[in-house]
Amino acid sequence: GNSVTQMEGPVTLSEEAFLTINCTYTATGYPSLFWYVQYPGEGLQLLLKATKADDKGSNKGFEATYRKETTSFHLEKGSVQVSDSAVYFCALKRLYNQGGKLIFGQGTELSVKP
Amino acid sequence: GAGVSQSPSNKVTEKGKDVELRCDPISGHTALYWYRQSLGQGLEFLIYFQGNSAPDKSGLPSDRFSAERTGGSVSTLTIQRTQQEDSAVYLCASSSSLSLSNTGELFFGEGSRLTVL
Numbered sequence: 377g378n379s380v381t382q383m384e385g386p387v388t389l390s391e392e393a394f395l396t397i398n399c400t401y402t403a404t405g406y407p408s409l410f411w412y413v414q415y416p417g418e419g420l421q422l423l424l425k426a427t428k429a430d431d432k433g434s435n436k437g438f439e440a441t442y443r444k445e446t447t448s449f450h451l452e453k454g455s456v457q458v459s460d461s462a463v464y465f466c467a468l469k470r471l472y473n474q475g476g477k478l479i480f481g482q483g484t485e486l487s488v489k490p
Numbered sequence: 491g492a493g494v495s496q497s498p499s500n501k502v503t504e505k506g507k508d509v510e511l512r513c514d515p516i517s518g519h520t521a522l523y524w525y526r527q528s529l530g531q532g533l534e535f536l537i538y539f540q541g542n543s544a545p546d547k548s549g550l551p552s553d554r555f556s557a558e559r560t561g562g563s564v565s566t567l568t569i570q571r572t573q574q575e576d577s578a579v580y581l582c583a584s585s586s587s588l589s590l591s592n593t594g595e596l597f598f599g600e601g602s603r604l605t606v607l
Contacts (some may be wrong), residue, residue, distance in 0.1 A: 380532075382532075408594050410594065414600075417600070418600060419493070419581070419597075419598035419599050419600045419601065420533075420581070420583075420596075420598040421495065421595075421598070422595045424595070425592075425593060425594065427593075428592075432575055458497075465532070465533065467533075469594050475521070475538050475540065475545060475546055476521055476523075476538075476585055476590040476594060476596065477523065477535055477538050477546060478523075478531050478596060479535065480533035480534075480535075481523075482531060482532030483532050483533070
């Protein structure tokens with residue numbers, strides 16, 4: 377079946393450190409891949425996306441590259457800020473999924489200390 | 491409204507009682523989704539509505555769970571005879587055909603936290 381696996385949290389970093397949150401997926405065909413972020417007390421919001429192999433999604437200094445050969449979509453940021461503290465969710469949408477349903481990973485909590 | 495609105499934001503109930511959770515999607519969004527967020531379990535898909543019909547209800551965990559949508563807008567998720575394992579945050583999301591085609595983005599509410607004692 378289709379599934380998403382993320383590295384377990386919580387991840388604790390100092391400000392300006394480099395961030396990687398690993399995400400791998402299992403899916404039939406070539407899904408679209410997403411990262412959503414949930415800031416404290418808020419709803420999930422789309423951070424970035426990629427729709428085909430070798431695409432790179434980017435937003436707010438975050439990047440993720442769709443790697444078909446390793447079925448991965450790891451999230452990276454070169455220098456994290458305290459305001460990046462949140463829970464990050466990796467997700468996939470199957471190709472030709474007319475309903476738009478997303479399949480999410482379990483989420484990774486990030487805490488950035490000053 | 492400006493965003494997806496869910497109520498109540500917090501609900502504490504006793505085991506065996508019925509609960510209703512409400513979702514008011516973004517105006518004009520035809521697609522509506524319910525997810526459940528449990529500690530350490532990520533987001534679990536429950537049901538998807540297109541208009542008032544539910545073409546995918548594959549994630550409802552048991553027949554104690556049901557959902558309806560009226561007027562292509564507000565949706566209600568009902569849990570009958572609640573159990574302690576039903577304790578979770580229930581999230582609602584909506585989207586438009588245009589958003590789904592262009593970005594695939596879902597727009598989420600802040601959720602309803604359910605605690606079953």
